[in-house]
Amino acid sequence: MGISQTVCTVDTSECAVIGLESSGGTACRLTACKTFPFGIGELVSDKGKRLLKKVARQVGKIKSEEMVLCIAPETYLPLPAYFPAGADPAQYQELCRMEAEYFLNKPDDYSCDVTGYGEMTESLHEKKLLLFYPAEPCRTVSDMFSAQYPVRFSCSPHLSLLQLSLYENKPLATLELENNYFLLSISKHGRLEKFICRQVKSREEAVFFTIKELSGNPLLRETGVQITGSRADKSIITLIGKETSLKTKPLGIPSSIPISNLEKFSVSSPAAVKAISTALMAFRK
CATH class of the missing domain: 3.30.420.10 (Ribonuclease H-like superfamily/Ribonuclease H)
Known part of the structure; x- marks a missing residue:
């Protein structure tokens, strides 16, 4: 069944x-x-x-x-951290709570998703990225x-989008352009390899930092970038492609x-x- x-x-x-x-x-x-x-x-x-x-x-x-x-969420607050390899969900929850108390002023006001970050290595500790975001x-x-x-x-959404990289034969680059932030991530085999999130106040600011980050990453010449978000209209996708000479397309399956x-x-x-x-x-x- x-x-x-x-x-x-x-x-x-x-x-x-x-x-x-x-x-x-x-x-x-x-x-x-x-x-x-x-x-x-x-x-x-x-x-x-x-x-x-x-x-x-x-x-x-x-x-x-x-x-x-x-x-x-309204935005993300990323925090790299090292956790014991093979930790169970209960341990992750407790470790995230401890990190939140050091990292955030009001930790109870935030939720957290955890994902693998960087290459897998044989070690007693594994690198993770904690994605804190406002609970409300x-x-x-x-x-x-x-x-x-x-x-x-x-x-x-960003945690689930990592799944798409499991079905790609090359790194998956996604760009999220939202009203409050822009987020660039590169993932491979379900793990994050690069993650940049910056708060923005306007469309112009989002475009400026997006072009700056995309132009400085040679890997994107091979992969291109999939773009999504409330600011990701046709004009901004066209502008980013023109200014960076990268292959751009909307987020897809x-x-x-x-x-x-x-x-x-x-x-x-x-x-x-x-x-x-x-x-x-x-x-x-």
């Missing part, structure tokens, strides 16, 4: 609900995919309950005992869903991912891509 996974992505300007089935091997089948033209800001506004009902109806149509959430409004949205459906776990039924649904939206990558991560947990 196959395993069914329901994922809801709540992004900055849109939501997506997908259903993905796995027979236990590497192949998967997409059973549902629907996007909604509103994001996290609208869900926590006065009309949030009404909008939540629209998303919840779609979740209810998918036969799954639980769901996974992928919710966009993500926590409020998660509570809204968990009041109606069992939520297996919730994560940030790698053609090598063994998912059937993709042609029956619209999966081009960033929220749908993030939902599918989150489902793939959930199958591996």
Whole structure:
């Protein structure tokens, strides 16, 4: 019997609900995919309950005992750290709590995702990147869903996007251009190799720092860069490509991912891509 996974992505300007089935091997089948033209800001506004009902109806149509959430934070605060190799989830949680107390003024106001960072080495300690991000409004949205459906776990979009690099034969470079920050990451085989996140106050500032970082990285000449985010409109993607001479394209699903039924649904939206990558991560947990 196959395993069914329901994922809801709540992004900055849109939501997506997908259903993905796995027979236990590497192949998967997409059973549902629907996007909604509103994001996290609208869900926590006065009309949030009404909008939540629209998303919840779609979740209810998918036969799954639980769901996974992928919710966009306002920004990221990255912190490299070394953890004991082979630590279990409980140890990671305690170590993250300790790091947060040293790193943040109000650690209880933040959530944290943990991912491998740099090359794997045979050592007593493993390098990790702690991605701290404001718990709100993500926590409020998660509570809204968990009041109606069992939520297996919730994560940030960047953690799930690392899954896409497992299906690429070269490093995967992604650029996120949001209202509050720009984020450049390069990942390979599901691990981060490079991570840059800078707070920005305007479109011009985002473009300036983006061009500066992209132009100074020779690896991107080979890989190109996939661009997403609320500021990633056609004009800014064209401008970045012109100024850096890099191959740029919107965030997308790698053609090598063994998912059937993709042609029956619209999966081009960033929220749908993030939902599918989150489902793939959930199958591996």
